[in-house]
Amino acid sequence: MNYxxxxxxxxxxxxxxxxxxxxxxxxxxxxxxxxxxSEVMLQQTRVxxxxxxxxxxxxxxxxxxxxxxxxxxxxxxxxxxLGYYSRVRNLQAGVREVVEVYGGKVPDNRVDISKLKGVGPxxxxxxxxxxxxxxxxxxxxxxxxxxxxxxxxxxxxxxxKTKKIFxxxxxELIDPENTSAFNQGLMELGALICTPTSPKxxxxxxxxxxxxFHEGDPSSLPVKSKKLKTKxxxxxxxxxxxxxxxxxxxxxxxxxxxxxMWQFIMIERQADENSLTKVEKQYxxxxxxxxxxxxxxxxxxxxxxxxxIDSFLVDAVEVNGIQGNTAFLTKEQIANLPMPxxxxxxxxxxxx
Numbered sequence: 001m002n003y004x005x006x007x008x009x010x011x012x013x014x015x016x017x018x019x020x021x022x023x024x025x026x027x028x029x030x031x032x033x034x035x036x037x038s039e040v041m042l043q044q045t046r047v048x049x050x051x052x053x054x055x056x057x058x059x060x061x062x063x064x065x066x067x068x069x070x071x072x073x074x075x076x077x078x079x080x081x082l083g084y085y086s087r088v089r090n091l092q093a094g095v096r097e098v099v100e101v102y103g104g105k106v107p108d109n110r111v112d113i114s115k116l117k118g119v120g121p122x123x124x125x126x127x128x129x130x131x132x133x134x135x136x137x138x139x140x141x142x143x144x145x146x147x148x149x150x151x152x153x154x155x156x157x158x159x160x161k162t163k164k165i166f167x168x169x170x171x172e173l174i175d176p177e178n179t180s181a182f183n184q185g186l187m188e189l190g191a192l193i194c195t196p197t198s199p200k201x202x203x204x205x206x207x208x209x210x211x212x213f214h215e216g217d218p219s220s221l222p223v224k225s226k227k228l229k230t231k232x233x234x235x236x237x238x239x240x241x242x243x244x245x246x247x248x249x250x251x252x253x254x255x256x257x258x259x260x261m262w263q264f265i266m267i268e269r270q271a272d273e274n275s276l277t278k279v280e281k282q283y284x285x286x287x288x289x290x291x292x293x294x295x296x297x298x299x300x301x302x303x304x305x306x307x308x309i310d311s312f313l314v315d316a317v318e319v320n321g322i323q324g325n326t327a328f329l330t331k332e333q334i335a336n337l338p339m340p341x342x343x344x345x346x347x348x349x350x351x352x
Contacts, residue, residue: 001172003151005209010175010182016205017185025054032106032131033064039126040091044084053082064104068096072260076338083341085258090118108132121167129179137170138183139163142190148222149194149212158225228304234269237311238279239295239350240287242319246328249337262337264346283326286318296349300342311346
């Protein structure tokens with residue numbers, strides 16, 4: 001890497017971070033487990049959203065031991081609303097391994113920590129540099145954006161192989177005396193100043209050492225190819241109420257999207273069939289066809305998937321047999337179930 005301002009860049013970035021950093025709860029600790037929790041929560045989730053979740057989670061599970069064997073349904077309920085539920089399952093599996101193999105102490109080297117479930121190169125580097133002060137790279141989207149501009153790197157950041165370029169760059173640039181402030185400074189700079197569009201170059205503490213700024217077009221970087229096309233699926237969601245005022249709930253499969261979460265009855269909409277009739281056949285219930293009250297219509301977007309949902313309240317006239325993964329439950333019981341965001345929206349509308 002032919003970059004002449006390594007020392008100046010380090011000093012300016014670290015000083016700016018130490019003076020201007022946001023006061024965030026996970027920055028008040030050096031406990032590796034708690035930093036691990038924060039890094040998992042912050043993946044694909046905004047900081048402002050994470051703060052109350054993090055505080056509740058750490059209050060409930062302050063140590064690795066307290067999280068390792070907590071019931072999955074309880075854990076999913078604590079995570080409810082954050083999405084990407086595989087994150088918390090992997091976190092628990094990794095934490096359990098820490099308890100069983102490493103006596104509750106998160107490993108302090110990249111080889112061992114990278115063996116833990118759900119710990120990729122970024123999470124490993126973040127824990128090692130922030131908690132243990134190790135000079136390890138922690139490259140996320142913010143870091144790639146900042147360094148693509150500072151170092152004028154025009155490699156496509158959407159390609160997995162490109163990350164190696166930025167990991168090497170951080171390894172050469174990182175301040176060995178201030179690893180935590182350096183890595184967090186890169187992330188903070190990307191989040192607050194060196195933003196994807198309209199970067200605030202006049203406020204940037206490392207502007208004098210930024211190649212793209214001096215060449216006049218920082219917004220042209222990073223190079224990023226387009227995402228995969230989003231798949232659209234249309235669903236009718238039925239909130240089926242029995243004569244006792246209970247509602248039919250279904251637990252999703254233990255693998256795949258939103259695994260083990262609870263939902264109302266979802267039927268993929270087909271042009272050539274009546275979804276209400278399909279529900280009756282599939283779930284052994286007889287429904288009141290003359291009463292189908294619209295509740296809510298909306299879209300819910302996943303990374304490469306979009307659900308188009310129309311939801312309806314409908315009464316069950318007769319129940320002929322309940323399957324193993326379904327049950328009629330009271331409002332009080334439903335309130336304790338982990339449910340994905342689309343179901344929470346519908347449930348909130350029903351209870352409004």
